[in-house]
Amino acid sequence: MGKLNYRVVVFLFAFIFGVVFSIPSLMQSTDSNTTGKKITLGLDLQGGLHMLLSVKTEVALESKLKSIGTSVKYNLEDEDIIFEDLKISDGKVVFELLDKDDAPKVDKLLQDKFKEVTIKKDALVYEMTLSPELAKKTEQHAIDQAVDTIRNRLNMFGLAEPTVAKQGKDKILVEVPGIKTAADEQRIRALIAKAAHLQMMAVDEDRFNRLYSMTDAEAKQYGDVILPDVADNRTKYLLYSIPILDGSMLTDAQVGYEKNGNRPLINFSLNGQGAKIFGDFTEKAAPTKARMAVVLDGQVYTAPHVQTRIGGGGVQITGDFTPEEAHDIAIALRSGALLAPVQVEEKRSVGPSLGADSIKASSIALIIGFVMVVIFMIIYYGMAGIVANTALIANLFLILAIMSLFGATLTLPGMAGIVLTVGMAVDANVIINERIRELLHEGASITKAIEQGYNNAFTAIWDANVTTLIAAVVLYAYGTGPIKGFALTISIGILASMLTAILGTHGIYQWLTPKIDKNRLGFWFGIKPKKGEK
């Protein structure tokens, strides 16, 4: 044997590195306690829910406009300014002044208090629209808030490692691994979609007896709104449309149980301001035993008669909940309301059994493909084939190790990428071996054939790998989800093969050179040069 050279040392180091760091990933199916960084299996392999959501930002814009409208009304009334026809429509707040002399005062007020609103004035008619900046800010806020809210909800739900992230400008990527059944999946989707708009509303007791003959438009004239009961939507309630308070004043929500039984209920606490408003209201309502409705997402959950002043800010929602429903509602209330509803753009859900099947099928393909290549190389190249195979094995371990260290995700196309890498990684060694064979045929010495062979082969391998790498990197940049995984494994495979197939095998040959018998080229390189050739 020759002396150990730096190439062999680097190769050995890479090999050991590859084996050590791929062990945690290789062992994860048999022993979940293995510590160390592992490759994360993609949702297509381990099963789970992947959704791309978009936010209905137009709803957020509308409610922003509404709050501007309310604020204008409040400010004008506060200043005793007379106006009429305050309307919110087509993305505009419109009103008309009655007294021309109020105009300067109104101009100043609007300018001071509504900085990011575009104001158009035509005689005494004012038109207010959101400025493009404010509209953009409102939309962004709605999206960011949705990301935070959904993330909080999923974290509280208690599943392992959900991912919620903004994707692109206005999409939300939600990935939840480890869902076992379709029912669980639906529960999670319901939790994500829940607006969780909580309102406490006073029942309009004066007009309540006319409720069932009243239309929605009529109710609106009185400043009321008709809402259905959650359990039976034929039961309706007539409520004052301006709520006593809403979910923004809530500090906590927990599942509890009724004293005399085990029906679940939800206890929630209000912050100081909320508690005061609630106390004041109950104090006023107690003498008449008026009712107060707890409304969640436009449905009345409970509407008890107020018996006495309730201080301290603790409130209960009862209803015919299952424990799961109570649990999910409490989570939604704690994480806050969604400013705007979300909708599905893309959904991929993979059951755990399908993922397991995919792992099995692609592993079988990988093993069969690998074994075929290995046997073929030995038959065709003899010892040189074994050297190439060593590099191939090191390559596989390196891919796994690098992916583990980066915590990369292995997807089904990623598995296909690894299989493909096996086919392509031997290419470098095929090129090198062919070059060495040529030189041996020309009668070069072993040492010269090896050195010259590597030299001749290098530019071809380099240029070919770089072009493939360019394609893989572009694919990574423009791909989504699983495709990114494919591009990633191919890229890592190419880089690893530069190290193992070029540097590594070169070192092994240099180390073996003194051993190589010039008369046994059939054994070492799989060729039998005819005497005449020399």
Next chain:
Amino acid sequence: MEVFKYNQPIIGFMANAKKVGIFSVVMVLTSLVLLMTKGLNYGIDFAGGTVIQVKYEGNAPIEDVRKLLQKEKAYEGASVTFFGSDDEIAIRTKSTSKDVDVDVSDEIRTILAPTGKFKIRGVDMVGPAVGDELREQGLLAMLFSIIGILIYISFRFEWRFALASVMALMHDVTIALGSLALFQIDVNLPILAAILTILGYSLNDTVIVFDRIREGIRNIKSSNLNEIIDESVTRTLSRTTLTSLTTFFVVLTLYLFGGEILKGFSFTLLVGVVVGTYSSIFVASPILMWLNFSVSEFRAKEAAALKREKEKEKQRAMYEQGTM
């Protein structure tokens, strides 16, 4: 073992370039006609829609499923096919739903309830807007990789090499797409990945042949491009065949054993490997000739570059010695 002997006589590839060229043009034209008449069968990733994989306990009652779905207005055009085995079916429909909490799969589950015991194994739902975006991104990805490769090869070789390799590449990709149209394979994201892999693979092969031609220009005495090409391609024949075979067999195992989901992907790759190998041996080099590549010009350029390099080195040496 040796398949191609060292003293393998040089094969006259260039003498047959015209015949091969006609064959390639016919293949490409046929593919284009197929693409225009039959068209690509875009799967849900690009066209939008829903695919639901349902696995029954025992054989899947596919006729019952079809009948039940036909009764529903929303699923009238739905296609129901076996998926890999007798107990598993795939339901494909154009409809999607935007609601997060109740979606198409929930509806299908209710509709299919009378057909027996089953499990929904997977649901893919893609809204139409997302599909358009993905298609656009796919085309951009292809365009940018081609531009990147053109630049790199122009830099490493010469612009005619770059153009020839990209033309060979388009040849391969067109034929691969044509075969997708011919067999009406669902074109989804993995197929896009396969097409981009073909792009890389075909280039890989072509670059290795071109590298040998570049070497041939430097070492072979003749200035006849055809002779240089013939000798270089013959010399790389062994490598091209071997690598293509190993890759082909590995992709074949993926096609046979990799499961239903990877079928379309590995099929595309199989076509790509065959066409890519053919084009790197027979197509890419003649294009070089048709682009009027001049051996003497290339040699002159290389000599000039070498001279400049030497000049620089000389100056550097002088500088280091302190003479400048």
